[in-house]
Amino acid sequence: MSYSPRLSSAFNDTKNRSTHISPQSGMCSFCTEECEGTCEIVLSAVLGAQTVYPTNTGANQVASEKDYPIDFSHFNINGHVFGAVGANKNYDEANIYHVKLEREFGKYNPVKLTMPIILPALIKMNWEDYFGGAAMAGVCCVIGEDARNKDPELQIKDGKVIHFPALKKMLDAFRKYDRGFGQIILQCNIEDDMLGIPEYAIKVEGAEAIELKFGQGSKGTQPVNRLKDINEALKKQESGCLVYPDPSDPDVIKAYEEGVCPNFYTYSRLPLWDEEYLVPRIAELRSMGAKNIYLKMAGYDFEDLKKVILIGSKAEVDMITFDGAGGGSGYSPCKMMNEWGLPTIVMEDAVCTIVESLKKEGLWIPAITITGGFASEDQVFKSLAYGNGIVTAVGICRAAMAAAMSGKKIGEMIKEGNVPKNLKKYGNTIEEIYGDLADLRAIYGKRANDFSPGAIGVFSYINKIAFGVKHFAALNRKFDINYLDRTDLIPLTREAKDLTKGKWFE
Known part of the structure; x- marks a missing residue:
């Protein structure tokens, strides 16, 4: 058996066309030129190197999809x-x-x-x-x-x-x-x-x-980010970032003007810290006031x-x-x-x-x-x-x-009078629905009634873990x-x- 996911992922909204999969490669066992293209390979063929990273970054979060052999x-x-x-x-x-x-x-x-x-x-x-x-x-x-x-x-x-x-x-x-x-x-x-x-x-x-x-x-490793043009590349370089190719190189500038310049990428440095640097550096931070x-x-x-x-x-x-x-x-x-x-x-x-x-x-x-x-x-x-x-x-x-995001979203819906169907049985207001708000009032007093529903959501979720x-x-x-x-x-x-x-x- 294979523990790795198929060539489909929520990272990029990709999926295999066929239900029949070649386990080792993760490809459809029957790959055809008639396919409209929905898998990781097709996305890579179109977008190239940028598909090394999730294309679904932004106001969301993603994590491993591998089913590890032990947890x-x-x-x-x-x-x-x-x-x-x-x-x-x-x-x-x-x-x-x-x-x-x-x-x-x-x-x-x-x-x-x-x-x-x-x-x-x-x-x-x-x-x-x-x-x-x-x-x-x-x-x-x-x-x-x-x-x-x-x-x-x-x-x-x-x-x-x-x-x-x-x-x-x-x-x-x-x-x-x-x-x-x-x-x-x-x-x-x-x-x-x-x-x-x-x-x-x-x-x-x-x-x-x-x-x-x-x-x-x-x-x-550190993240790689594609830059839209030479101006953005120069700005990143001026801020101290590593940029490839070098946007200030005359040959690169000439290639850009002629329309034959490769993509610009900014790449954060890998940590090369060692004991000789870290021990005195940490002592220095403490001397500045770090507790x-x-x-x-x-x-x-x-x-x-x-x-x-x-x-x-x-x-x-x-x-x-x-x-x-x-x-x-x-x-x-x-x-x-x-x-x-x-x-x-x-x-x-x-x-x-x-x-x-x-x-x-x-x-x-x-x-x-x-x-x-x-x-x-x-x-x-x-x-x-x-x-x-x-x-x-x-x-x-x-x-x-996730608790922060959902707590905030549900709070907004309740305030708009649009209580989610699955929560209506608990009430119609934040005070009625958010079960651990009473515990927050016991700590902070009545000002807890004005706390953000998202923060209440995080508190409630962690409170549940502790209980x-x-x-x-x-x-x-x-x-x-x-x-x-x-x-x-x-x-x-x-x-x-x-x-x-x-x-x-x-």
């Missing part, structure tokens, strides 16, 4: 009926509502979380409610790389950013709901770092936390994972987030989202193995977050349990953004998630058993 569904959740761990063995204390979900991490400036959830980097679509909902829920959230490109008022002088007013709006989206839990973090890739975004964020806008990122979307420093990594080679953890340990960063194959948001090459990197649970196994080894050497280890395709409470519980006390939090990105995790923890008679471990999981397949026995990398 968290290969495990069931265990259960017990005797005992009570983390609570006194009585009915008043040993119950679902007393399961402790709080987390705290940080080397020098502790960050408190109401639950073991983080909303990873994103700066597209409804980011205001994504960040606002995180603050309401009391968890961390991350402003995605290249956020500067969202600001039409951005100014760069002598290769450094000197004016980035949109950053304040991004930070304030969290700050205005901040209740002492969680944190908003600015993610910076190599381009952001070279342009001095961390300095600007800390000194001008008072940003408290910076995340340094290895790889675009944590999916391996917390994070790293963002993905499912790279085992040795690369180990090196990042060692660098994080030496630089005393507060947390490292590892992003496994199966996630994504649409800025990575199509096949890279499907065919690159360690699947999330395999990556988590590798990270845990490395951390356990380094702890035996007496090294201090940053907090660990695992992300990549999480959307429900059973997956979150399984990752925490599989982490054996090593995993501090689980990142939920695409699903939380579900409490149920699974209580099922295992563990009333503090610090006690979760792999005994709380039941491997269902041979692959799952081999993974837990440490045989995956043999």
Whole structure:
């Protein structure tokens, strides 16, 4: 069997003409010249190199379509009926509502979380409610790389950013709901770092936390964007971007004027950071006023994972987030989202193995977050349990953004008097329909009635995840998630058993 998708994808609105498919190639087994052209090959024949990336980017998000041979569904959740761990063995204390979900991490400036959830980097679509909902829920959230490109008022002088007013709006989206839990973090890739975004964020806008990122979307490489003409290419080059071919080259200019110039592309630089750069750079950011420093990594080679953890340990960063194959948001090459990197649970196994080894050497280890395709409470519980006390939090990105988008859209429909049919049984107003609004009022008072429905949607979705995790923890008679471990999981397949026995990398 093949685990790869056919040559059809939501990335590009493509599909196979035939129901009969050649499994290895993903093509229709019977390909005919009479076909009007609906598959990936036809789109590539017309659009060429640009189809390496999803053509459906914009006000949407996409992720891997590959059905990996192992994921968290290969495990069931265990259960017990005797005992009570983390609570006194009585009915008043040993119950679902007393399961402790709080987390705290940080080397020098502790960050408190109401639950073991983080909303990873994103700066597209409804980011205001994504960040606002995180603050309401009391968890961390991350402003995605290249956020500067969202600001039409951005100014760069002598290769450094000197004016980035949109950053304040991004930070304030969290700050205005901040209740002492969680944190908003600015993610910076190599381009952001070279342009001095961390300095600007800390000194001008008072940003408290910076995340340094290895790889675009944590999916391996940096994005390539086609430019419409030489003028746009020159403008990009002037802002410090790499542009190919060089629009300032006289031969290229001549070719453009003669109509024989190839397409212009801008390509972000690959991170070539190492310990010699990162350790002093992180110390420098702290000296500027950064309270917390994070790293963002993905499912790279085992040795690369180990090196990042060692660098994080030496630089005393507060947390490292590892992003496994199966996630994504649409800025990575199509096949890279499907065919690159360690699947999330395999990556988590590798990270845990490395951390356990380094702890035996007496090294201090940053907090660990695992992300990549999480959307429900059973997956979150399984990752925490599989982490054996090593995993501090689980990142939920695409699903939380879906909550932000749908929460906002449904709120708008309700205000217009157009309540969705499937929700009419719950009421006709936002107060009646949004079930966890009462919980927000208990935290913020009656001003919560005026909160954005999108942010309420994010809060409600995360609240549901937390409540579900409490149920699974209580099922295992563990009333503090610090006690979760792999005994709380039941491997269902041979692959799952081999993974837990440490045989995956043999």
